[in-house]
Amino acid sequence: MNENVCRRKAKRMFNKPDNSQATELFPLPEQDEGAKYVVIPGPQKGYVALQLPNGGLQILAWMSDDLRVYGTDQPISGVDEDTLPQLRIDPWSGIPDTGSIRVYDPKQPGRVMTIGEYAINGGNYEFRSLNADLGGAIQRSFPVAEFLALAWLSSYYIPTLHNKPVGMGAGRMTEVFEEMMGMPLPDAIDMMIWKGATNNPDATDFDRYVARQLVEAGAGQLRQIASEHDLGFTRLGTKMFWIFNIDELEGLQRDVALATEAAMNRLSFVDLDARDIDDEMGLVGTVNERMAWKSTSDALHMFAKHAKYVEGASKRPNQYLSVCGAEGMTGGPWDISTRFANLCESLMLMFRLEYRFDIDLDNGAMVINCTVPTPLMFPGSGLTDQGWVDLRAQRPAHAASYAMRLAALMAQMAFMSSVRLTKVTVNCLSASLSGDCVLSLDFDRMPFQMATLHALTSGALDNPALDTDPLAIYNLIKPSKYSLQFTSDRGLAPCEPLPVSPTFASKHLPVWADERELPAALARLLSAKRVCELDVMKDEGSVSGKEIWDIYEQAEDSPMTAQMELESVAMQLESEEMDHTDPNVKPLFCERPLMRALVALDNPPAGTTYRKVPDALYNVHLLLARIYRDTGNFEASIKHSRQAQALSPTTPQALVEEAVTHVDVNDDFSTAIDCLIRALQIASIPADVSFIYYRLAFANWQQGNQKVALACYTQVLQNKNMPLYQSAAREVSQLLDEMHDYDEIMSVAESTHVLKNAGIPVAPTSQVRELIAKSAIGLVDAGFPRAADDMVWLLGRFTEGDVIAAIATSLRWGCGEEVAPTEFQSGSQEAMLDELKRALDQ
Incomplete structure (x- = not known):
């Protein structure tokens, strides 16, 4: 902020400061000849002033106790809160007796630039660095007022006086x-x-x-x-x-x-x-x-540094072996997958690295698909002793050389992830995992250890002279097999990936088609005998789930028509269900595959298994519950809500529907709260959890439980990316206006404490997390990666970092062709979103 603004917002004093105690400041190299600057006592840290030839003083700035300097030509006692200083110093967080020196850009009010660093030594302040010429002052220490004055004069006032930009070349x-x-x-x-x-x-x-x-x-x-x-x-x-x-x-x-x-x-x-x-x-x-430029060049040639990092990091314990109370098998697929992904995610690479991988421990093999940059992504010029030179013609060779180096590094990370791996295939794909394969190399463990690894760690691969000679790099990394084709400019042309064992593909059958038996421990946990019994996505009903939604949406203006059609479909589907007579096989609907991992929450008797019911059966009860609610038929709405609940003990939406019915028809917030608490006990997906807390917050608010309502809103507001965030923020502002004990949302810790005291679970509960983790890790270690991918995706949301989330796609597809993204066919998700829209419109 400029000096005029500072004066306008200053708190004026009517007594001139005492200049009899002025302290002359250490001279600065760029101050005008004959100029003498002083610090004089005054409110807080006092003033910076210019001593005039007649012995008088011209005030230049005022210094506050919070170590800010404000330009002013009048005595003042303070400034308004919104007045910006011209210079400030702030301690570093966690580093005692040091801090930053910052100036505000007068051309861009509000923009702060760090221009140097200070240290405190024996109570005095000294400059560790400053983007200004301090002369001999850089080697001295000063009382705080003199230090502030010298920093401000050298970096702000004198440059302004000489029409130089403030902070020229400054800032971090x-x-x-x-x-x-x-x-x-x-x-x-x-x-x-x-x-x-x-x-x-x-x-x-x-x-x-x-x-x-x-x-x-x-x-x-x-x-x-x-x-x-x-x-x-x-x-x-x-x-x-x-x-x-x-x-x-x-x-x-x-x-x-x-x-x-x-x-x-x-x-x-x-x-x-x-x-x-x-x-x-x-x-x-x-x-x-x-x-x-040297920094850029060094970053392109630091594969030895990467390799040494990988060597050291791979010797550390695997922090992801145990997650949410579940533990993987040491040396098993989960251990290897998370070790490999952890190495990939922690690399500092100039170019984006995307990857998928697959493991076949029976044969000691691993296949990796990874992305490599296209020529366009490399620098187009380089700095030599003769100046900048054009490198665009060399970009294809640079890209090829980088791909060779990266392939060797990927192989090292694979081998370092497990001693059980003896063969690694690396496929380098151009720009994306769906791009053309431009390099495919096989590495055998012992030749890699004896030759390739030395080339990596010794720095031989980092020789800049090899940037235009990818064939020389190939000769250094010595793969056992290759598939590649050079172009005339030494770049890489598309090639066919090297063949791999069909065993890899056999591990990624669709869950519904995988008839392998589950190990005993997983069979008990999941109440299933074979992998195919875990499928909840293949919809083979006589009526599809989507058709039920079509009936509902097409008759939106005629609910009676929709009700009649859906009741007819419900009778047909219930009749078909009568063909299933085994009392030990329970019907089950899950909105997503990960919810199949939670059947233990249903407390099934020993020997019970589950079969997937048609999506249409669940959808028809869910939508009939909504239609009857909208027409005021409370009993019928509750009946269908509970029929949907009986089919979906791990999916919370039907409980939410019942809660809405209690409120919309009977204004019964108390019973609605009970339903929503039950929904939280099984909720797993972040969007579901957020929505239920949102509903629960409003219900408690209406019941007069303001503190509990605020705790629920606090949970909703933890994720700004959720659709409910803006609506919840508006509502919590209104709630705070009614409360006297709070003027902002709670901390997460306080919110958790309040919820627990109110008998409301903190979702996802520890039991839900543990079941997801045990199922996910158990399935991966047992060799059923496809069945685990959705569970692993959610497990990644429970943990910090990207490591666990990064392996989910590899578990689903391996290195095979990605046929299509996961589709959730149920209609329950659509119901939740539709209900969300209705809630926001109220």
């Missing part, structure tokens, strides 16, 4: 990235290109390097792509960037987005390397273009 690269991530992606990209590619006198070497990388990546085309697709980006825990929703893109659009992501990752490596130089600050002014 992380602040630049954070500013970009707070903007629409196309605007962020265009801003950085404009800053560095135009004749901008304020542009730093970093700005120009950023612009070069983005322009060469074709990032300017992202605006058109983003107008058709909702793109954004974030920075992962590995410090690499990730453009999300990129899976929606195909062809050149995907290539451009991935090339932009790779360009941003090059900048991330520049940031990390700068931190090694400037004491972890990563300041924009730390690097020049030559240093930035």
